[in-house]
Amino acid sequence: MVRTSGLRMSYGDQEVLSGVDLEVHPGEVVCLLGPNGAGKTTTIEILEGFRLPSAGEVRVLGEDPATAGDAWRARVGVVLQSWRDHARWTPRRLLTQLGGYFEPFSTPERPRPYEVDHLLATVGLAEHADRKIGTLSGGQRRRLDVAVGIIGRPELLFLDEPTAGFDPQARRDFHELVHRLSDLEGTSILLTTHDLAEAEKLADRILILAHGRIVASGSADELTRQVAGTAEVRWACGPDRFVHPTDDVVGFVRRLFEEHGDRLTDLEVRRASLEDTYLAMVQRAESGRPAGPVLEEVTR
Amino acid sequence: MNPTRHAIGLGLRRGWTEFVLSLRSPQDQGFYLFTAVGTLVYLWFNRDNELEGTGLMYPTYALPSILGALVAFGVVIGPAFALAMEREDGTLLRHKALPHGMQGYVTGQLTYHSLGLLPSLLTILVPSFLLFDGLMHGGAAGWLTVAWVVVLGLLATLPLGMILGSVVPSTQKVGTWGMLPVLLLTAISGIFFPIQVMWGWVQAIAQVFPVYWIGLGLRSAFLPDSAVTVELGDSWRTGVTVLVLVTWAVLGALVTPRVLRRMARRQSGSQVQAAREATLQWVH
Incomplete structure (x- = not known):
């Protein structure tokens, strides 16, 4: 669905992307994770065809987004961050108007656009369908943005920081919506976030972007296993408490029992969280050291 | 289904919707009234x-x-403001993300601002005819002239508004880049007093731009033939009026799509985001 190699982008002499290689497979939900200024938005805007890369090869649905035509546009969904546009319109009116553009691209297998009432119900805006958009809350407005992004029943959907500013309920609803889209419609999704819990929950695969390149790729579990010191063991012998990081939890705990036996009064094993992994990887990228085995994994 | 024609149809509907929403909005009603x-x-x-x-x-x-x-003012400043604002708030970007969206968007703008002339002209024309006597001397032929001058004037000036809206760096700059020149031009174009009271070179500048000619054309429709003595060369110069306005219209039709395409190419989400942040700072 998406493939880039050696993607570079610089503004003046400042390099934002220095060789990004990434892939999104059909039906996959991929999360682009990274600190602010890592180039997430730039990457996604290049894939959307809104920005020209300085160098590198980009293929989205088999075409170069920079030159792809309107038929390509009809297959791609983009969720944009709006703030005050169409304030006088109602969600129903706006979706009907914007959805109209997809009608010429409807096929029997993929009827376009979605039926507006169905879509409004899907994103939970049914009861606000006829209110002025200017009076919607921030969360409702973002749900409308999502609805606009998927109205054309896209095969591939781009979301840039979709849940920024959501309350927990809105966030959970949104996550369900993403699951539904990918499960029922087989939509491939590429989203950016800096919310780790979100990435862990949504993504089939996480890409960590730091300093203009992808420094890691894999499921949350795989990423965690890539970082040394994946677990922390805490134990107590009477009043004395100890902490020790280890890769080999089972071996370490066995030795603890052999050594202390019954004197062991407390034992706790903590797996490294995605957060630990993420911070370790970003730090490694920042220190400028080529990120060892992790980088090799990705660049293949 | 031809997608381009389909998009233009959607644009017409969009323009109409915007027009109806504008008529219902207290803010716009206030503007017309004012x-x-x-x-x-x-x-x-x-x-x-x-x-x-x-x-x-x-x-x-x-x-x-x-x-x-x-x-002239309405269809230059109106679209300039609208375009500059919709570049910043994401309206334009939404259309860029749609197949044939820009064609629909531009059609919508043209439709909306053309329709918008109706209330702004009618709210002045109707009460004027109730308050003052002897306004229209041309009869039915005069109204016909009004119609073609307004249409030609629209075609000559609307592109200028679209170009202006595409090139201004931000909505706040529309005032200095657009409002000021247009007001200056109006002041020297024989609207409030006959153009002859100006210096010769100012008259020459005024006659390059469409505003003077739209005014002249409308005067030729409303005023009695005897009033022609107030005009330059004691003539309504109908032929030249058509020529000047058509020239501007053709130039506009050639240049505007290019400017719009260039502007649309540069639109991106980060631009919208930056404009939003700038506005928030502006407000606080």
Whole structure:
């Protein structure tokens, strides 16, 4: 669905992307994770065809987004961050108007656009369908943005920081919506976030972007296993408490029992969280050291 | 289904929707009311002034010229503001993300701002005819002239508004980049007083731009033939009026799509985001 190699982008002499290689497979939900200024938005805007890369090869649905035509546009969904546009319109009116553009691209297998009432119900805006958009809350407005992004029943959907500013309920609803889209419609999704819990929950695969390149790729579990010191063991012998990081939890705990036996009064094993992994990887990228085995994994 | 034609149809519907929503909005109603009341009050206070040597009352001379200025002002500043704002708030980007969306968007803009002329002209015309006598001397032929001058004037000036809206760096700059030049141009284009009172070189500048010619065309429709003596060369110069306005219209039709395409190419989400942050700072 998406493939880039050696993607570079610089503004003046400042390099934002220095060789990004990434892939999104059909039906996959991929999360682009990274600190602010890592180039997430730039990457996604290049894939959307809104920005020209300085160098590198980009293929989205088999075409170069920079030159792809309107038929390509009809297959791609983009969720944009709006703030005050169409304030006088109602969600129903706006979706009907914007959805109209997809009608010429409807096929029997993929009827376009979605039926507006169905879509409004899907994103939970049914009861606000006829209110002025200017009076919607921030969360409702973002749900409308999502609805606009998927109205054309896209095969591939781009979301840039979709849940920024959501309350927990809105966030959970949104996550369900993403699951539904990918499960029922087989939509491939590429989203950016800096919310780790979100990435862990949504993504089939996480890409960590730091300093203009992808420094890691894999499921949350795989990423965690890539970082040394994946677990922390805490134990107590009477009043004395100890902490020790280890890769080999089972071996370490066995030795603890052999050594202390019954004197062991407390034992706790903590797996490294995605957060630990993420911070370790970003730090490694920042220190400028080529990120060892992790980088090799990705660049293949 | 031809997607381009389909998109233009959607654009027409979009323009109509925007127009209806604008008519219903208290903000826009207030704007129409303000312009109309302002113009009428100005004409009312000058109702007993006679234009030297013509026997014409001031409102009779000034009304067609003011209508001309309103056409030019409305369709330059209106679209410039709208476009600059919709570049910043994401409306344009939404359309860029749609197949054939830009064609629909531009059609919508053209439709909306053309329709928008109706209320702004009618709110002045209707009460003027109730308040003042002897405004229209041309009869049915005069109204026909009004119609073609307004349409040509629209075609000549609307592209300027679209270009302006595409090139201004931000909405706040529309005032200095657009409003100021247009007001200056209106001031020298024989709207509030005959153009002859200006220096020769100022007259020459004014006659390059469409505003003067729209005013002249409308005066030729409303005023009696005897009033032609107030004009340059004692002539309505109808042929030249058509020529100048058509030239501007053709130039506009050639240049505007290019400017719009260039502007659309540069639109991106981060630009919208940056504009949003700039506005928030502006407000606080």
